[in-house]
Amino acid sequence: xxxxPRRLAFALCLILSSALLCNAQEQGTKNGADAPAPVEPxxxxxxxxxxxxxxxxxxxxxxxSIMTESGGKIGVNSASPAAVLHVxxxxxxxxxxxxxxxxxxxxxxxxxxxxxxxxxTTAGHGADINLIAGQGGNxxxxxxxxxxxNIFLLPGSSGTGGxxxxxxxxxxxxxxxxxxxxxxxxxPAGSKLYAVSSASxxxxxxxxxxxxxxxxxxxxxxxxxYGTGLxxxxxxxxxxxxxxxxxxxxxxxGSGAGVKGDSVSGNGVHGHSQGTAGSGVFGENTGTSxxxxxxxxxxxxxxxxxxxxxxxVFGFSGSGDGVVGQSSTGYAGNFLGKAKVTxxxxxxxxxxxxxxxxxxxxxxxxxxxxxxxxxxFYFRTxxxxxxxxxxxxxxTAGSAGAGGTRLMNLTPAGELFVTGAVHAPGFLxxxxxxLKANFSTVNPRAVLDRLAAVPVQTWNYKxxxxxxxxxxxxxxxAAFNLGVDDTGxxxxxxxxxxxxxxxxxxxxxxxxxxxxxKLTAEAKTLRSELDELRARMLQLEExxxxxQK
Numbered sequence: 001x002x003x004x005p006r007r008l009a010f011a012l013c014l015i016l017s018s019a020l021l022c023n024a025q026e027q028g029t030k031n032g033a034d035a036p037a038p039v040e041p042x043x044x045x046x047x048x049x050x051x052x053x054x055x056x057x058x059x060x061x062x063x064x065s066i067m068t069e070s071g072g073k074i075g076v077n078s079a080s081p082a083a084v085l086h087v088x089x090x091x092x093x094x095x096x097x098x099x100x101x102x103x104x105x106x107x108x109x110x111x112x113x114x115x116x117x118x119x120x121t122t123a124g125h126g127a128d129i130n131l132i133a134g135q136g137g138n139x140x141x142x143x144x145x146x147x148x149x150n151i152f153l154l155p156g157s158s159g160t161g162g163x164x165x166x167x168x169x170x171x172x173x174x175x176x177x178x179x180x181x182x183x184x185x186x187x188p189a190g191s192k193l194y195a196v197s198s199a200s201x202x203x204x205x206x207x208x209x210x211x212x213x214x215x216x217x218x219x220x221x222x223x224x225x226y227g228t229g230l231x232x233x234x235x236x237x238x239x240x241x242x243x244x245x246x247x248x249x250x251x252x253x254g255s256g257a258g259v260k261g262d263s264v265s266g267n268g269v270h271g272h273s274q275g276t277a278g279s280g281v282f283g284e285n286t287g288t289s290x291x292x293x294x295x296x297x298x299x300x301x302x303x304x305x306x307x308x309x310x311x312x313v314f315g316f317s318g319s320g321d322g323v324v325g326q327s328s329t330g331y332a333g334n335f336l337g338k339a340k341v342t343x344x345x346x347x348x349x350x351x352x353x354x355x356x357x358x359x360x361x362x363x364x365x366x367x368x369x370x371x372x373x374x375x376x377f378y379f380r381t382x383x384x385x386x387x388x389x390x391x392x393x394x395x396t397a398g399s400a401g402a403g404g405t406r407l408m409n410l411t412p413a414g415e416l417f418v419t420g421a422v423h424a425p426g427f428l429x430x431x432x433x434x435l436k437a438n439f440s441t442v443n444p445r446a447v448l449d450r451l452a453a454v455p456v457q458t459w460n461y462k463x464x465x466x467x468x469x470x471x472x473x474x475x476x477x478a479a480f481n482l483g484v485d486d487t488g489x490x491x492x493x494x495x496x497x498x499x500x501x502x503x504x505x506x507x508x509x510x511x512x513x514x515x516x517x518k519l520t521a522e523a524k525t526l527r528s529e530l531d532e533l534r535a536r537m538l539q540l541e542e543x544x545x546x547x548q549k
Contacts, residue, residue, distance in 0.1 A: 066090075222249045222259075229258045232269075239269065248282075258283060261295050261303070268295035271305045271312065280305035280312040285320065292322055301334075385410040413461040429492050448504030450479045451497060 046062035048054050053074075055065035068075040075081030077088040089105030113124030136146030155169030173180045174192070181187035183196035197204045207220030220239075222230030229249030232239030239261060249258035259281075261268030271280030281303060283292025292315040295302030302325065305312030315322030325332035353360045359371035359380070367382035379385065384398070391404015400406045409417045454476060458469045470489075477486035482493040 224249075231260050232262075258285075259293060262297075268297050268300075268302050269293065269304070271307075279314040280307045282311075282314045283323070284316045285318070285322075292317055383412050413464055415461075431492070442500050444500045444502075444504035444507055446504075447480075447497060447500035448508070451501045454479050 042060050044060045044062065046054065048062060048064050051068055051070055052064040053067040053069055054062045057063040066077050068079055068081060070079075070081055073081035073084055073086065075086040075088070077090050078086045087106055089102050092100035092102060108129055110127035110129050113126045116123045131151050133149030133151050136148045139145045153171045155171050157168050158166035177192075179187045179191055179194065181191075181194050181196075183198075184194065187194035193205075195204045205220065220230070230239050239259065249260075259269055261270075269281055271282075281293055285292040293303055293313065295304075303313055303323070305314075313323060323333075353372075357372050357374055359366065359369050361370040363369055367380065369380040371378055371380065385408075386398060386400075386406055387408035388400040389405045389407050391401035394401040398406065398409065405419075407419055411417070454471045456469065456471050458467055460467050473483075473489050474486045476489050476493075476497075477483060480493070480497055482497075483490050
């Protein structure tokens with residue numbers, strides 16, 4: 001294809017946007033014979049595709065470039081650009097050996113600032129690179145303004161189809177020890193990542209890891225060799241983490257803090273775990289003077305841990321205290337749910353259980369426990385109850401252990417055995433007159449009569465084979481109206497009834513003795529009279545014999 005030199009030059013001006021050449025050709029056209037005769041250029045040939053931006057393939061030839069213009073959009077290596085500027089890096093051809101690395105798709109290098117040769121002056125600032133997303137559209141009153149555009153920096157994904165897994169790409173910000181600032185133009189000196197947010201209820205830095213496996217899948221991690229790994233200061237949550245390990249902080253200093261939370265009204269450190277083996281807050285310190293987790297709160301909670309199935313707060317120390325709580329006016333530790341101690345539990349002060357009646361201590365499940373009912377303190381047991389003096393623990397039931405003595409045993413049947421340290425086995429009831437009131441006399445003969453009417457049987461308690469003898473509590477209660485109810489017989493009442501009955505027997509015996517003495521005297525008198533009659537009879541018999549002779 002050929003054309004006149006003047007038209008071809010003018011077309012090249014349009015393609016290459018050369019203002020000088022265009023102006024010269026236009027000026028020559030306008031001035032006609034007044035202008036100097038132009039130099040006749042060589043003929044230029046072109047072979048291209050519609051929509052492609054042309055490039056010189058030789059001194060006088062044009063062909064397609066890698067750029068495409070379509071609908072006001074420029075594409076690089078893209079036949080259908082989807083943005084005003086759409087750059088797609090070309091893929092190298094396949095190879096039997098290792099694949100060829102792709103060439104960098106975009107390399108923007110800001111201009112270097114101007115040098116200075118004068119003393120006491122400042123060299124020029126390097127060129128800024130601005131990536132400004134589009135502004136949202138305006139809207140009249142009563143409508144919603146359009147949102148501003150986003151800027152996405154996305155790493156490339158790994159290849160597919162191979163037998164071995166590969167990693168996705170990364171996004172590096174200031175990899176050469178520069179500073180990255182979010183929300184401010186002036187990060188503090190020495191900062192590597194500094195974020196500022198003025199919005200309420202919005203996390204300044206939010207780390208999220210959705211991978212479900214792995215020991216170190218961590219949203220945000222802070223590591224410090226001597227100072228503080230993570231430090232957060234806020235009215236609600238200074239540092240908040242969510243994941244297998246919500247917040248992980250590590251410090252190798254004996255006095256440093258892996259995680260430190262400081263709050264004037266909210267939570268210094270708030271940990272929440274929903275896993276089966278995770279910890280809401282996990283603090284570990286192997287030094288001699290450090291603390292695994294430190295929380296300081298003016299009016300809120302220094303350390304707050306919550307877990308649905310594992311540990312809300314876990315503290316471990318090689319030689320010190322795993323978790324230390326201190327409060328000047330409140331509670332050093334406030335457990336809203338269950339509290340479990342696997343090792344030893346020591347109380348240096350007074351332990352209070354509040355003022356609510358309930359079963360407070362479950363010593364073994366809920367069947368061996370201690371509690372309080374209204375005006376009643378109770379011990380609960382599923383079998384027997386023993387009281388030991390001295391000794392050590394023994395898993396043999398009823399044994400006080402080596403060096404110990406069993407002082408009391410209450411059997412499952414309700415039998416009480418008491419062994420005195422000096423006296424013979426027995427039970428002592430308080431019977432001091434000064435402890436008693438509302439005295440009334442007792443008729444021993446009446447007690448004896450009523451006791452004689454009470455049935456006495458032999459029997460055994462249900463669940464045992466040992467035989468006993470005695471009355472039923474119902475019959476005893478009906479006869480004497482003594483005791484708390486008709487289900488038991490007090491040893492005091494049984495002894496009192498027995499003593500009264502003995503007195504009644506004694507009175508009856510005395511009466512019988514008096515009757516016997518009276519009858520004996522009368523019999524003696526009658527015997528004397530009888531002897532006298534016998535003597536007279538003998539005399540009469542003797543007198544009668546003499547008369548008959």
